[in-house]
Amino acid sequence: MDDMNAARRDDAGGAKKRDERPTRMAGRNLLAPAIVFAVGLASTLVVGLAYDRVAAERDAQRFQSLVAQRVISIDERMGLYVGLLRGVAAYFAAEGEVDRAGFDALIQRMRIDEEYPGVQGVGFTVLISSAAEEAALEEAMRAQGMEAFSVWPGDDDAPPGAADAAGAGEILRTSIVFLHPDDDRNRQALGFDMASEETRRDAMLRARDRGLSTASGRVRLVQETATDVQPGFLIYVPVYAGGRIPGTVEERRRLLEGWVYAPFRARDLFDRALFQGLGGELDFAVYDGDGTEPENLLYSTRDMDGPGRLGFAEVERIAIADQPWTVVLTTTPLFERASPRVFTPFIFLAGVVATGMLTAASVRQARAVDAAEQARTQVEELNHTLEHRVERRTAQLERARARLAELNVDLERAVQARTAELTAANEEIQRFAYIVSHDLRAPLVNVMGFTAELETVRADVEAFLAEVAEKAPEIASEDARRAIETDLPEALGFIRASTQKMDRLINAILKLSREGRRVLSAEPVALAEIVESLRESLAHQLVERDATIEIGPLPTITSDRLALEQIIGNVVENAVKYLDPARPGLIRVTAQDAGPEVRLAVADNGRGISQTDFERIFDLFRRAGRQDVPGEGIGLAHTRALVRRLGGAIDVASIAGEGSTFTITLPKVLDDAAKASKDENKDEKESAA
Structure with a gap:
């Protein structure tokens, strides 16, 4: 009996000593919280800097746009004043x-x-x-x-x-x-x-x-x-x-x-x-x-x-x-x-707070693991007295894992919702461009119609003036004849050129909008046939510019034929337009196999592009270099949009004065993302119908 009591006292004393032992986390269990903390801070820094860089680029674009508006406003307004003075001077010249x-x-x-x-x-x-x-x-x-x-x-x-x-x-x-x-x-x-x-x-x-x-x-x-x-x-x-x-x-x-x-x-x-x-x-x-x-x-x-x-x-x-x-x-x-850069500090703050919360959760989890290890050791010593503690710690771990799983599910839902919002916003922009282009066309048609009427009236007045000059030459002055035969046709020509340019811009916007809504249709397409057909259609221009197009071995891929024709056509036609007249032009079209993708390269020995304009040339209504070739700055923007719809990418390498190489990377088979986009467009059209 005394031995049993002593044993109980020893057990009680040992248990008391074990309860009084300080709980310390093992060094290896601190590794996970340290990694979480380091990764969280690094991610916060990367995301914050990336956001700040993108925001700075948008601010720069907005600033340049405002600068252009202000400078154009000054130039156009002062041009009106000069025109006013010329009109008064013409009055003095006419009246004497x-x-x-x-x-x-x-x-x-x-x-x-x-x-x-x-x-x-x-x-x-x-x-x-x-x-x-x-x-x-x-x-x-x-x-x-x-x-x-x-x-x-x-x-x-x-x-x-x-x-x-x-x-x-x-x-x-x-x-x-x-x-x-x-x-x-x-x-x-x-x-x-x-x-x-x-x-x-x-x-x-x-x-x-x-x-x-x-x-x-x-x-x-x-x-x-x-x-x-x-x-x-x-x-x-x-x-x-x-x-x-x-x-x-x-x-x-x-x-x-x-x-x-x-x-x-x-x-x-x-x-x-x-x-x-x-x-x-x-x-x-x-x-x-x-x-x-x-x-x-x-x-x-x-x-x-x-x-x-x-x-x-x-x-x-x-x-x-x-x-x-x-x-x-x-x-x-x-x-x-x-400026969107005002949100940069909040992004860093949110990242630090999130990192702190994740680190704290990781520390709690590490402590729970450490407690479980201690409990397991104590179970080996006194299994019959510590089973309930092990169960309690295990339950805490399960709740932590469940909570983490819930957080992951909520995060995935938030990402999906944001992706859906961005997709809807992009589609709304396309619809807006389509509607605005139609609304702009109505007044443009009126201007073009009235211009045609003015030309008809001018012809009648010219005939009348000729009749007057024949019957009563003293009435028909030289100034009136010059105004009818020279000044008025010149003014009508300016109006016609401006309306034609506006019409081309509206057609380009409509084309971009329709291409963004068009359903992609995958079929086997021989790239060599497309380039050969393009070479035949450009034969007259090639002869005028003393240029040739060399076509290397090109593969057959499964993609949207119309999109491929527009992509290759825009790039090759640009190469022809911007050849250097000082030397014979040479354009090479080659392809390289890249596993599931194919890289199509269009190289020329034309003017070349400054490195500072590599990204600018793909912006809508933006052009680079000398503006001595007709164009609205839409072709390459449209090309990049089409390439992206096909699941590919386009980039440029160039040396000014030596030539340029445009590289188009496309999947050999139209990928699932493009097909999904096609199905969504189809569902939207059926819903609209």
Whole structure:
């Protein structure tokens, strides 16, 4: 009995010692949590950096698009102002003599305040050949109601250097005689001799000698008052006697009558006409000339102290009339707030949190395993006292495994749902492009129809003019005949070319949309037959360009015939179009077996492509290199979309000036993903029906 009690006491003491023993995790069980932690941090870093890189690329594309919009807006708007001045100059040439009332009526009919916002006015400055002519001009203007009119500054007040250096010492003297609208600012400019100021005089002389519109550098307009002083500039269009532009510089100087011109106050122009309604995602600074010196600043939305937080800045140079401008563009906080890169810190944070949670779960699991090992050791010692503990630990492990399985199922469902959303969004984009293209075609058809009617009417008017010229030649003027036979056909030609280009773009968008919805049909296709047929269809172009197409051994694959014809046709036709005329053209089409895939290579010795444009050429409506070959920048974008639908890939290798090689990788048999896409399109069409 005592031995039994002692044994029990020993067992109880041993059990107490075992309970008091500190629980420590084995080093080998810490390996799994450490791996989970390291992999989680590495995955977070990789995903975060990849997202940030993609977001940065999208920001760069969006910035370049906004820059192009702003620069085009400036160029097109200033082109409208130049066109306005040319129209007024044509009026002077047609009328011969124009008085103040006629000029004011003309400008009022043009509604420059409504149609041409930002222009300070439209005026005419006359060339004065002698003091007698100056006196006669002042008397005539005073007779028209301008009692205080005089030419200023006087000869004595003119600054040094007012002589026309190109005119062998001849003094250039001018006077503003008309300027509309008739407001306080413009009235104080009447009579001003613009040739007395060097910057204006240089622009006027260039316009006179070239017979073209010219723009001055930065000046202070005489319209400026003591308040709200702004930089300004002027655009000049010369007016010659006889109603035409003389053929030589000497004749232009001899027949010059004056200049139609428009003054601009820079801030009024840019705020009212050029940048209104374009959003606040970019800051602008516009400088006169090729540099960015502060003294040449015409306009700035704010102090341009360098690129924004995202580091985007662009310097563009454009020509206004013949005067260079430098436009500096940077991003604003509004652009930066819309950047997807604002989510990059949250991605890193979410990754760290997820890594911590997974590591904690792994540690708990490792502890459970360690506890199970200790329990197993204790079971060997006292199996009859520790069975319930082993069962409890085992149950904990099972619950952990079940929970992990549930998490895996939820993750797979989330991935499938996201994939379905992306697929639906892509299909919605295709439907949207299809609908928009149809809606654009309706007004385009109207424009094309009315253009045809105008051509018919022009023919009738031309016949009528011929009849009038035969019966009453004194009525049919040379200007009317030129307008009917030359100017009007030229304008109709411009309209027809623009509508045809718009029609091609709409057809291309429709084609892309239809190809994205077309059901793929797999059949055996001999690639050699496709290339041979293409060579025959391009025979005439090949002869013109002194080029040949060499066809190597090509396999037969099972794929969609129409898609393959379009892919190979686009790549080979591009190779023909961009051959170098300085040497005989050579295009090689070869294939290489790559297991379940085939690599089709189209190599040429043409112009080549800059490495910086390798990705750009596959973007929609984007082209690279010299733009001397017709095209809309759609072919390669369409080609890459078709290749991807077939489960393949396309890339390019090129050296500028030596040639390019396009490599198309396609499966030998149309894969399951493409077939699934085909079945989904079929189900959608049946549902729509």
